[in-house]
Amino acid sequence: MKTVKSSFRFKGGVHPDYNKELARDKAIELLPLPAELVISMSQHLGAPAKCIVKPGDFVTRGQLIGEKNGFISVCVRASSSGKVKAVEKRPGPAGGKADAVILDTTAQPPEAPESPVASTGEGPVLPPLDWKAATREELLKRVEEAGICGMGGAGFPTAVKLNPPPGKRCEYLVLNGAECEPYLTADFRVMLERADRIRVGIEIMRKILGQCAVRVAVEANKPEAIAALEKALADIEGNVEIVVLPVLYPQGSEKHQIFATVGRVVPEPPALPIDVGCVVENVGTVAAIADAVEKGEPLLSRVTTVSGDAVAEPKNVLAPCGTKYADLVAFCGGEKEPPAKVISGGTMMGFAVPTMEIATTKTTSGLLLLSRRRVFQYGSGPCINCGRCLRACPMNLNPAEISKAVEADDIQAAEKEYHVMDCIECGACSFGCPSYRTITQMCRRAKNSIRARIAAEKAKAAAAAKEAK
Amino acid sequence: MATAILIIAGIGLVAAAALAVADRYLSVREDPRIGMVTAALPGANCGGCGFAGCDGYARALVAGTAPNGACAAGGAACAEAVAKILGVEATATERRVALVKCCGTRSEAIRVGDYNGICDCNVAAATAGGDKGCTYGCLGYGACANVCPKGAITIADGLAKVDKRLCIGCGKCVKACPKHIIELVPASATVHVLCANPDKGPAVRKVCGVGCMGCHLCEKNSGGKEAGHFIFQGFLAKVNYENPPTDEQVAAKCPAKCMSVDPHFETGH
Known part of the structure; x- marks a missing residue:
């Protein structure tokens, strides 16, 4: 094991105010169980899970409440025992509504003798596995049944990622501990406090993926995390390196991480990191895998950073998935002043949310309450051709031209000439725009309409094929 | 002078012959009703009927593959006019x-x-x-x-x-x-x-x-x-x-x- 400096720097990137000092020294605190949990069936990327409980049911902690529904999907387990109050559509942080199980955690288990004894939080949910003795299939199955998805933000099903299609081999396992989003310190605290779990996770993942080199990527502004990882990984066998990345946003982007650690470039979509022999996992996910295997603990809770200048005591909270934002903020001493903006996630890529009734998911890395002083209200101005967004774009795109094409409703030009589908929506273009143009939003609009068009074409082709039959 | 007239006349003759041949062998006979139906349609080219503009709908009407009355913009009056041209019945549709x-x-x-x-x-x-x-x-x-x-x-x-x-x-x-x-x-x-x-x-x-x-x-x-x-x-x-x-x-x-x-x-x- 050795620590090296990254020798590749990607083009572009920006330096936002990190504001990590608000929560970086706060140890992870366990949230007391909220009285009500709202557990969404769509906490991951891909098809939402199929809800298998109905109102009135009593569920135990860790019980399967949502079945995996398709290949790119993840199962959902109850974050706590309790009585199902309702199953209804609830809005998620990004706005889309999905089925959610509303759980009353104060309910007492039914006294029926024939029902299995309700465990109220104690004891393992799944039988612990000895990862040294377990087979690859057993481990992979465990990752799948523990409901683990990428905890960095996108929520890609981990079991799918760890099972590369035939013919593709993972050469590099990259652990993403960059956490380049401002304010967020959840991954930092996990690396600091749970470095030993990350080590176990690495061993398990190496067993699943076959022998591969491991690169743990950490930004240089987290020396304590690097030290903790160095200590935990000191005597690990095999090719393991901690790569210290320069502080630059969006260093935590999967593609840029691969470039910074291994020097490989992921081709444009639909290519995936596995096409260049890499698998990238967030450090939180790796720790969750270790818990799922060694302790039999499914992914039921995660560390969320509650920060911002409008929250009384910024904290890193270990909260069950499905905790309402209002409960999280209440645990952190409530609001210091009325927030002007509440963001689920980081300030660069997170979603502004309209209500505190939204609940956390497996991917909620942060909840930021920003006061009026930190929120700048603006209108989108005309492009002055300064080229700052071109310099900032880490994907080598031309955001200025994309935004102008979208303004002119010329989605085709944005797609064919300016390759808007390569955009990772990191927000670096809007961040530096002196004309306050909502460039990222325009890219997103173009991508949404292109995706809608492709979906419509597919549906049409499917209907035509059906008719031909 | 005379040479010039001859050359021009010659070119004219050759071109006329080519055009005559093309008219005989390459011509595409278009149903004259298409033009009439197009004229009867409102010409908004809105696409509401599901065809590419009024011309597309007119062609489909003449070919008998589209129901008369799908033009929302023209309404009943338009459907009647089309019915007269094509000799079909207007399916009464409300605006x-x-x-x-x-x-x-x-x-x-x-x-x-x-x-x-x-x-x-x-x-x-x-x-x-x-x-x-x-x-x-x-x-x-x-x-x-x-x-x-x-x-x-x-x-x-x-x-x-x-x-x-x-x-x-x-x-x-x-x-x-x-x-x-x-x-x-x-x-x-x-x-x-x-x-x-x-x-x-x-x-x-x-x-x-x-x-x-x-x-x-x-x-x-x-x-x-x-x-x-x-x-x-x-x-x-x-x-x-x-x-x-x-x-x-x-x-x-x-x-x-x-x-x-x-x-x-x-x-x-």
Whole structure:
């Protein structure tokens, strides 16, 4: 094991105010169980899970409440025992509504003798596995049944990622501990406090993926995390390196991480990191895998950073998935002043949310309450051709031209000439725009309409094929 | 001089011969009725019939692959004219116009956030579902007005309204609306339910002062369930446009005030 400096720097990137000092020294605190949990069936990327409980049911902690529904999907387990109050559509942080199980955690288990004894939080949910003795299939199955998805933000099903299609081999396992989003310190605290779990996770993942080199990527502004990882990984066998990345946003982007650690470039979509022999996992996910295997603990809770200048005591909270934002903020001493903006996630890529009734998911890395002083209200101005967004774009795109094409409703030009589908929506273009143009939003609009068009074409082709039959 | 005349005349002769041959062997005989039908159609090229412009529809009509009467813009008069040309019967279709099923103005429907992104409903809807408390309601950023070929849609007080006199029923706004709350309704229908929120009454009341609560009073006032003037979806009343109610008092008596008598004319031009 050795620590090296990254020798590749990607083009572009920006330096936002990190504001990590608000929560970086706060140890992870366990949230007391909220009285009500709202557990969404769509906490991951891909098809939402199929809800298998109905109102009135009593569920135990860790019980399967949502079945995996398709290949790119993840199962959902109850974050706590309790009585199902309702199953209804609830809005998620990004706005889309999905089925959610509303759980009353104060309910007492039914006294029926024939029902299995309700465990109220104690004891393992799944039988612990000895990862040294377990087979690859057993481990992979465990990752799948523990409901683990990428905890960095996108929520890609981990079991799918760890099972590369035939013919593709993972050469590099990259652990993403960059956490380049401002304010967020959840991954930092996990690396600091749970470095030993990350080590176990690495061993398990190496067993699943076959022998591969491991690169743990950490930004240089987290020396304590690097030290903790160095200590935990000191005597690990095999090719393991901690790569210290320069502080630059969006260093935590999967593609840029691969470039910074291994020097490989992921081709444009639909290519995936596995096409260049890499698998990238967030450090939180790796720790969750270790818990799922060694302790039999499914992914039921995660560390969320509650920060911002409008929250009384910024904290890193270990909260069950499905905790309402209002409960999280209440645990952190409530609001210091009325927030002007509440963001689920980081300030660069997170979603502004309209209500505190939204609940956390497996991917909620942060909840930021920003006061009026930190929120700048603006209108989108005309492009002055300064080229700052071109310099900032880490994907080598031309955001200025994309935004102008979208303004002119010329989605085709944005797609064919300016390759808007390569955009990772990191927000670096809007961040530096002196004309306050909502460039990222325009890219997103173009991508949404292109995706809608492709979906419509597919549906049409499917209907035509059906008719031909 | 003479040589020049001869050369020009020669070229003329050769070209004439080539044209004559081309006319004989390469000509494409077009049904003259296509031109006549195209002329009879309104020429709006709105695409509401499902074909690429009026010419495309005319070709389909002459070929007999499209029903006469699919032109919403032309209406019955147009269908009759086409029927005369083609010698077929006009399928009587009523003129249909777009209706925005929401009446939650800025003062009635609460807004949960300040949206200051791009002024487009599709973008706003992709940002936390939009800034309106009611996730079903009209966002009022004009995605429908932007695609309307006739300028029949105006945005006023955070709400889109269709001017019935200008609407040609092409249905472009129906496709553009991210909330799917625009519907093509018969132009003769006068009583409408201007709400698309199927949630329970208290949930609707929380976000909008003029949302349908599904109290069934409109159904009772229009002759009960047997009369069949209304269809209920969840806690939302819908006008059965196959059999629309005619009594305008029904709308006036709606306790939620989400029904309207012909809202199209509220914003004139």
